[in-house]
Amino acid sequence: xxxxxxxxxxxxxxxxxxxxxxxxxxxxxxxxxxxxxxxxxxxxxxxxxxxxxxxxxxxxxxxxxxxxxxxxxxxxxxxxxxxxxxxxxxxxxxxxxxxxxxxxxxxxxxxxxxxxxxxxxxxxxxxxxxxxxxxxxxxxxxxxxxxxxxxxxxxxxxxxxxxxxxxxxxxxxxxxxxxxxxxxxxxxxxxxxxxxxxxxxxxxxxxxxxxxxxxxxxxxxxxxxxxxxxxxxxxxxxxxxxxxxxxxxxxxxxxxxxxxxxxxxxxxxxxxxxxxxxxxxxxxxxxxxxxxxxxxxxxxxxxxxxxxxxxx
Numbered sequence: 001x002x003x004x005x006x007x008x009x010x011x012x013x014x015x016x017x018x019x020x021x022x023x024x025x026x027x028x029x030x031x032x033x034x035x036x037x038x039x040x041x042x043x044x045x046x047x048x049x050x051x052x053x054x055x056x057x058x059x060x061x062x063x064x065x066x067x068x069x070x071x072x073x074x075x076x077x078x079x080x081x082x083x084x085x086x087x088x089x090x091x092x093x094x095x096x097x098x099x100x101x102x103x104x105x106x107x108x109x110x111x112x113x114x115x116x117x118x119x120x121x122x123x124x125x126x127x128x129x130x131x132x133x134x135x136x137x138x139x140x141x142x143x144x145x146x147x148x149x150x151x152x153x154x155x156x157x158x159x160x161x162x163x164x165x166x167x168x169x170x171x172x173x174x175x176x177x178x179x180x181x182x183x184x185x186x187x188x189x190x191x192x193x194x195x196x197x198x199x200x201x202x203x204x205x206x207x208x209x210x211x212x213x214x215x216x217x218x219x220x221x222x223x224x225x226x227x228x229x230x231x232x233x234x235x236x237x238x239x240x241x242x243x244x245x246x247x248x249x250x251x252x253x254x255x256x257x258x259x260x261x262x263x264x265x266x267x268x269x270x271x272x273x274x275x276x277x278x279x280x281x282x283x284x285x286x287x288x289x290x291x292x293x294x295x296x297x298x299x300x301x302x303x304x305x306x307x308x309x310x311x312x
Contacts, residue, residue, distance in 0.1 A: 024088035033061030104135035129178035158211035190219035209260035263307025
């Protein structure tokens with residue numbers, strides 16, 4: 001029900017994937033065994049404030065990428081067989097930590113198995129805007145010529161003060177330069193943003209949406225602020241120094257955010273889906289369906305849809 005309500009007001013990724021590939025598509029999370037420049041001493045030795053010690057999508061870094069792909073495809077086939085459904089197409093999702101935080105030579109080695117695999121329909125590369133240089137850009141451009149590919153770039157906020165407080169290690173201009181380089185090379189960019197960051201209100205997230213609309217990014221992945229066990233924010237929350245939005249506050253801000261995006265921007269995610277063993281707060285973040293219901297209601301109450309407040 002939520003999907004139907006939201007699809008009428010938001011340009012969601014799912015329908016685009018079905019139209020682009022003509023059949024169901026799933027992501028195969030892959031782990032290249034890399035780290036992050038704010039963890040390994042390149043920039044700092046502490047992760048961003050919102051990030052838990054284990055990062056995201058970790059667990060197979062010691063397994064060769066080619067084997068990870070084969071294992072994931074085997075699981076996909078088995079699941080489809082049990083459900084008596086056709087096997088969906090697969091996108092190789094290089095998700096864990098920072099995929100381009102390595103040499104161009106090693107990056108090519110990492111991406112090559114997915115580029116060559118006949119059953120991989122496309123690639124998704126997740127990284128940071130400050131982990132790209134001409135040599136690595138060239139590798140990404142070569143990969144994008146082999147199969148459809150998009151680049152997921154972490155921004156989180158279009159406000160330098162917020163990025164500094166989070167310990168991101170880069171500024172907004174760095175993201176803007178990376179997005180421009182990707183556009184010049186024909187590589188679609190999906191910006192990651194977090195709504196409800198410490199020190200930010202709805203006016204900040206609205207400004208971030210306007211920034212992304214001006215850049216003309218291809219896609220946006222929205223996250224609601226969550227306090228995860230082991231993160232720096234967990235300490236702030238436990239000490240009573242962190243104020244979190246209610247579900248209704250988040251929904252209102254998210255509706256405003258969407259309304260200020262370009263209507264053609266693809267929304268890859270509306271709300272985060274945390275593991276229950278890691279979520280400390282807010283409680284409502286553990287119920288994705290109710291969060292999406294609140295967002296649909298917020299859009300309907302103001303009769304907003306994506307792009308309604310965008311000014312060309």
